[in-house]
Amino acid sequence: MPRKVEFTDTEFMIVQGARLIEDGKTLFVGWGIPQVVAMLAQRLYVPNVTQLFEFGAVGPRPVLPFVRGTMGGPQNTYRSLQWLNMNWAFSFSAAGYMDYGMLGAAQVDPYGNINSTCLGGTFEKPERRFAGSGGGNQVASHCWKTIIIMKHEGRRFVPKLDFLTSPGYLDGPGAREKAGLPRGTGPYRVVTSKGLFGFDGESRRMTLLSVLRGIPVREVLDGMAFRPLLADPVGEADPPTEEELRVLREEIDPGRFIIRGERML
């Protein structure tokens, strides 16, 4: 029996994300948490992954610890293979060179459509306004496999989004292709602070694949405004290892600006 290690829900979320990336592939990295996920993945598991930032940093090896806010600054674009600009960055994704994309979301629906624009009210006068697409729409439209990463709060899982910022499977099988989006693309996983979701191959609906070991499935489903499909069986995800936590806490985010959160287990 390994001894129990304390960790936060955010740390678990980041670690789950980092375990998903395959080595030798390309990863279009969104702003914020995805940057930290990419750093941890590259540092521990996938040394040969090539990151791409939307303003044209190709293959950066960001300086640790992580510097927040300034994705375009010298620390985050350090030791890139190439420095370009936005039209070229989206060329890499549009032409099919980006295997994975990773994005945050304020709301997500059963087909993996993302809202990162606004909540409540109308678009013109919403109750809450967020950053909007940025390059998220391009990432979700172009990348072969899009990974959504978000805190597991039930109210964020809704049957219908307040605003569809970045496309998942839209309203079901074949809808992306019908809309003119590139064939064979779409959301791949939804990584949360409690579990991991995929998408059913036929219905394209969100499917609970695994939950953090020790958490009952009903706790993960609780509060979600739609009921996802359940894998048979729903698996158990390992909590963060001591090594994962050490790299996160000592090398990537010693100020604990990103990784703080609710304490788990």
Next chain:
Amino acid sequence: MKEKEIRAEGNVEYRFTHPDDFREHVRDRKGRNPASKLCSAGEAVETFVRDGDYIVYDFSSLTRGPQALVREVIRQRRKDLWIGAEFTLHESSLLVGAGCASRIDVGFLGYGNYIGRAVCAGRVRVYEWTNGGLALRILAGARGVPFLPSRDLLGSDNMKVSAARTIEDPYTGGPVCVVPALNPDVAFLHVHQADETGNARIFGTNLFALEAALASFRVVVSAEEIIETDEFRKDPMRTTIPFFLVDAVVHAPFGAYPGAMPARYEIDLDHVDRLNSLDTDERMRAYLEENVYSVSDHEEFLDRRVGAKRMRDLRRRATIVEGYR
């Protein structure tokens, strides 16, 4: 010619110039003579920025943004500006808070509470083109074509709150997104080095610096350093923008402050924290009074509000120079 079906379309206002109108402006009004265009930020804004203008800039308030020029626009109290903002971080808050901007095409709309509240209160109109959509619009403006197609935005609500359209692709017959060319009135570009005529160098990544310089009616370059034209001829691979796209050159050391200028100086995080904390009109007014209205120009701002000691410290902290020269 086959009639194109318009399959989905937002019914919102958008900035558009016929490519021939832009070409004629270039023919008649853009100088090809490599004369000195050196002037102060005050003169550049006075001459080249008008009420109601559409303005774009490159990059962000945290990294290599044209902050000295933005402050000058606020100081000269321009009105009813429309901002094309891929990364609008604090710029939009300040320009909206100062009553200068009334419309924003985004992009990425951040930071802090002020701009979010302004949107929720209906004080500023926002249109969602996405970063890729705006970059493509500027590229279309730079290429002299009325629109360019792409395979994003499709199926999303951004189509409803922008003037992007879904049309039938004449080659495959499938649906494709098109976005209209964007030819801004003014582009602000803060660069590492420029000569007096407007040849300019940016080191590091950018959003759409060359596209914006090509596509804009008037281009104002502010530079950390003014160098000789001969330096460009010795190393032409490093030129970002050639002189004949540029209308004004402003020598503005620390022109990206409080943001960072890669390899020159770091972000002033204390100042950025203050910007992030501007959540009410009262705080906004106090900030603008202290940092913009109460000083006559960028030089006085640096001298009296930033100070030599802080600038020295920010320069010292810019330790990563690899890749930037």
